[in-house]
Amino acid sequence: MALPTFLDKLFGRQDNSARSAAKDRLKLVLMHDRADIPAPMMEQMRAELMQVLSKYVEIDQTALEVSLERSEGTVALLANIPIKRVRPETAEA
Amino acid sequence: MSNGRVIVITSGKGGVGKTTTTANLGMALAAMGEKVALLDADIGLRNLDLVLGLENRIVYDIVDVVEERCKLRQALIKDKRQPDLVLLPAAQTRDKSAVNPDQMRKLIADLQEEGYRYILIDCPAGIEQGFKNATAGATEAIIVTNPEVSSVRDADRIVGLLEAAELRNPQLIVNRLRPKMVKNQEMMSVEDVQEILSIKLLGIVPDDEMIITSTNRGEPASLVETSRAGQAYRNIAKRIKGEDVPLMSMEETTGFFGKLKKLFAAG
Numbered sequence: 001m002a003l004p005t006f007l008d009k010l011f012g013r014q015d016n017s018a019r020s021a022a023k024d025r026l027k028l029v030l031m032h033d034r035a036d037i038p039a040p041m042m043e044q045m046r047a048e049l050m051q052v053l054s055k056y057v058e059i060d061q062t063a064l065e066v067s068l069e070r071s072e073g074t075v076a077l078l079a080n081i082p083i084k085r086v087r088p089e090t091a092e093a
Numbered sequence: 094m095s096n097g098r099v100i101v102i103t104s105g106k107g108g109v110g111k112t113t114t115t116a117n118l119g120m121a122l123a124a125m126g127e128k129v130a131l132l133d134a135d136i137g138l139r140n141l142d143l144v145l146g147l148e149n150r151i152v153y154d155i156v157d158v159v160e161e162r163c164k165l166r167q168a169l170i171k172d173k174r175q176p177d178l179v180l181l182p183a184a185q186t187r188d189k190s191a192v193n194p195d196q197m198r199k200l201i202a203d204l205q206e207e208g209y210r211y212i213l214i215d216c217p218a219g220i221e222q223g224f225k226n227a228t229a230g231a232t233e234a235i236i237v238t239n240p241e242v243s244s245v246r247d248a249d250r251i252v253g254l255l256e257a258a259e260l261r262n263p264q265l266i267v268n269r270l271r272p273k274m275v276k277n278q279e280m281m282s283v284e285d286v287q288e289i290l291s292i293k294l295l296g297i298v299p300d301d302e303m304i305i306t307s308t309n310r311g312e313p314a315s316l317v318e319t320s321r322a323g324q325a326y327r328n329i330a331k332r333i334k335g336e337d338v339p340l341m342s343m344e345e346t347t348g349f350f351g352k353l354k355k356l357f358a359a360g
Contacts, residue, residue: 017278022242023285029242030249030289 035068035075042066049079058084097210099201100333101134101231101260105247107218109239110268113304115215116144117315117323121330122211123178124315130169130209132200133183134227135217136191142182146311147172156184156191158200165203174316179209189222194229201230211333220254228255234263235295240270240281249290264295266329271300272343296329298322299343 037045046066053059060082069078102115112135119131133141136156142148153168158181165181172178181204184191192200204212216227228234234255238248248265255263267283274280283297301322307314314323315330321341328338 015278019275019278019281019285022281023289026242026245026281026289029246033246033249034253 096205099212099231100233101214101228102235103216104237105251106244109244116313117326120313121315121327123175128209129178129211130204132181132214136183137188139183139185141215151182154182154184159196198230234260236263237266264293268298269300298325
């Protein structure tokens with residue numbers, strides 16, 4: 001075994017074999033596939049999110065964005081919610 | 094009394110070995126004395142007959158039965174090598190819409206009435222209507238995959254679709270494994286594939302040139318004593334029947350001692 005390979009193994013660094021490339025790429029793409037949300041469900045989620053948030057803050061409905069993003073090995077639901085102002089009564093509640 | 098087993102063999106991706114698997118498992122089960130009916134649900138792309146070497150004996154097909162141009166019994170082709178095996182061939186000149194899920198369920202019930210304890214359904218590639226028809230009457234599913242990215246991705250999609258169709262706990266066959274490539278870190282191992290799909294492993298079939306030669310002759314490899322893939326299929330058939338058969342060693346065995354070892358291995 002060559003020294004660099006040995007060191008990689010020792011420090012648990014990722015090897016760049018075709019085998020691990022296949023595995024890593026598959027894991028990523030499947031995470032994305034499995035987390036794929038159908039458009040109507042996304043729309044419903046968006047509406048319900050709005051409903052909940054609107055109790056506390058006033059939202060710019062036209063600029064609201066909800067999307068799925070894949071980054072650094074995870075899938076995240078990203079919501080960009082521009083707030084116009086916080087409702088005063090929620091400070092007490 | 095149980096009506097026996099109805100197993101669909103599916104994969105999503107084409108060309109991974111569904112038809113070969115169906116033919117070999119059917120042969121192996123019949124060789125163990127089970128009454129087996131193989132149902133080719135790949136309407137329009139008929140091939141199971143060819144792999145089994147029964148292509149010259151087709152008179153009627155599945156669509157003839159469904160559209161009542163013949164009786165079920167007339168369409169069933171009895172295998173001469175394994176008298177307990179019959180094939181219900183697909184139609185070649187029709188399309189996937191020629192048989193609907195209800196008709197499929199009726200066919201399966203009729204086959205069970207004829208005494209067939211194992212009904213294996215060769216599913217077409219894809220996830221459209223053909224897949225839905227083929228899975229309609231099944232109570233179990235086997236997913237065939239190759240250790241490469243596109244077929245594993247498609248297999249994962251199939252797991253989800255089967256679940257949606259109430260076909261839970263599908264079992265996995267990893268087909269065309271090349272042990273040398275795995276050893277050299279060039280191919281995903283069975284463990285890799287299993288880790289990714291997380292479904293139960295039913296068996297591993299090594300890549301075997303004998304599959305090509307036996308298919309060329311119309312003699313499934315499970316009939317060939319010396320074929321590694323054939324042995325793997327015979328083992329899988331035993332596992333389907335509930336026998337506890339250890340997974341075959343994927344080490345290439347060459348030379349006298351290797352052969353000797355193979356002789357004594359569980360196989």
